[in-house]
Amino acid sequence: xxxxxxxxxxxxxxxxxxxxxxxxxxxxxxxxxxxxxxxxxxxxxxxxxxxxxxxxxxxxxxxxxxxxxxxxxxxxxxxxxxxxxxxxxxxxxxxxxxxxxxxxxxxxxxxxxxxxxxxxxxxxxxxxxxxxxxxxxxxxxxxxxxxxxxxxxx
Amino acid sequence: xxxxxxxxxxxxxxxxxxxxxxxxxxxxxxxxxxxxxxxxxxxxxxxxxxxxxxxxxxxxxxxxxxxxxxxxxxxxxxxxxxxxxxxx
Numbered sequence: 001x002x003x004x005x006x007x008x009x010x011x012x013x014x015x016x017x018x019x020x021x022x023x024x025x026x027x028x029x030x031x032x033x034x035x036x037x038x039x040x041x042x043x044x045x046x047x048x049x050x051x052x053x054x055x056x057x058x059x060x061x062x063x064x065x066x067x068x069x070x071x072x073x074x075x076x077x078x079x080x081x082x083x084x085x086x087x088x089x090x091x092x093x094x095x096x097x098x099x100x101x102x103x104x105x106x107x108x109x110x111x112x113x114x115x116x117x118x119x120x121x122x123x124x125x126x127x128x129x130x131x132x133x134x135x136x137x138x139x140x141x142x143x144x145x146x147x148x149x150x151x152x153x154x
Numbered sequence: 155x156x157x158x159x160x161x162x163x164x165x166x167x168x169x170x171x172x173x174x175x176x177x178x179x180x181x182x183x184x185x186x187x188x189x190x191x192x193x194x195x196x197x198x199x200x201x202x203x204x205x206x207x208x209x210x211x212x213x214x215x216x217x218x219x220x221x222x223x224x225x226x227x228x229x230x231x232x233x234x235x236x237x238x239x240x241x242x
Contacts, residue, residue, distance in 0.1 A: 079241070098184035126204045141206065
């Protein structure tokens with residue numbers, strides 16, 4: 001809450017307000033001694049001194065805060081710029097991978113179709129030359145092709 | 155007097171240790187990589203070599219589609235890691 005309040009003041013008011021406040025505080029503190037010479041204001045000397053001391057401290061503190069806030073903002077801006085460049089590079093890299101996968105998949109499917117067509121061409125010849133394939137062949141092939149984790153991944 | 159200098163310096167330093175709260179968003183993976191690899195196809199009970207051969211060809215093709223995606227995942231990850239590390 002306290003730091004939030006300080007941030008609000010730092011961002012709302014221009015930086016020059018704080019050194020001015022500190023300077024006014026110093027001037028007020030120095031001049032508060034003169035109050036002792038005025039009989040009507042004699043009793044207020046301590047209160048004015050305390051108020052001026054508070055002004056000095058607040059002015060210096062907030063000036064420091066404003067300086068830090070400026071550095072902080074510059075770092076944030078620098079990092080935001082870097083991130084914007086990196087995010088664009090990331091999108092480009094993703095797009096490149098996407099394009100490559102799609103292109104390669106098309107080539108793989110085209111190759112598959114090519115070979116399936118070749119099988120269709122020689123289908124009759126193959127089936128005539130190797131009639132009655134042993135069922136063990138299919139069984140072995142199917143068992144080898146079966147995912148060994150399929151029972152565990154349910 | 156010295157103490158007031160020290161206090162002033164500390165005050166001017168204010169909250170300098172605060173980390174910069176800016177983060178890079180997590181990249182979206184390419185849509186083409188978001189599909190799972192299917193299990194290999196099973197040959198139907200047949201005595202025809204042509205049918206067995208067709209399933210073998212389909213399975214080879216399926217393997218290469220899956221390999222293509224796995225390789226792409228690795229390439230994508232390596233790229234993203236490099237990009238992410240450049241922002242520091």
